[in-house]
Structure formats: structure tokens, C-alpha cells
Amino acid sequence: MDKNKRMEAAYKFFEKYNRYCEFILIISLCDNYATYDSLYEDTRKHEYKKFIEDMICKYKFQK
Numbered sequence: 001m002d003k004n005k006r007m008e009a010a011y012k013f014f015e016k017y018n019r020y021c022e023f024i025l026i027i028s029l030c031d032n033y034a035t036y037d038s039l040y041e042d043t044r045k046h047e048y049k050k051f052i053e054d055m056i057c058k059y060k061f062q063k
């Protein structure tokens with residue numbers, strides 16, 4: 001998915017789950033980070049952490 005489509009999808013997500021966005025993102029981070037940590041020894045968990053941090057920043061900027 002290209003960057004513009006990702007941004008569009010992010011804003012649709014923010015609109016749909018407005019008051020729950022931060023909770024969903026934090027729970028998603030915890031779940032995926034724990035899964036990556038227990039199953040893989042690579043950097044995917046750090047990439048996902050960066051993705052969630054960016055989403056939280058975009059959400060706070062949009063608010």
C-alpha cells in the first residue's frame with residue numbers, strides 16, 4: 001500500500017473509532033510486540049512499534 005493510501009486509511013480509522021483510537025493502538029502494540037518478541041528474533045517488533053508511535057502522533061495531531 002502506498003503512503004497516500006495508508007494515510008487515507010489511517011484517517012478513516014480515526015474517524016470510525018474516534019474515542020477508542022488510543023486504546024486500540026496501545027493494545028495492538030502490546031499484543032504484536034509480545035508476539036514478535038516471543039516468536040521472532042528480528043527487528044519486526046521495532047518496526048511495528050515505530051508504526052504505532054507514528055499513528056498515535058497522527059491521531060493527536062488530528063484531534
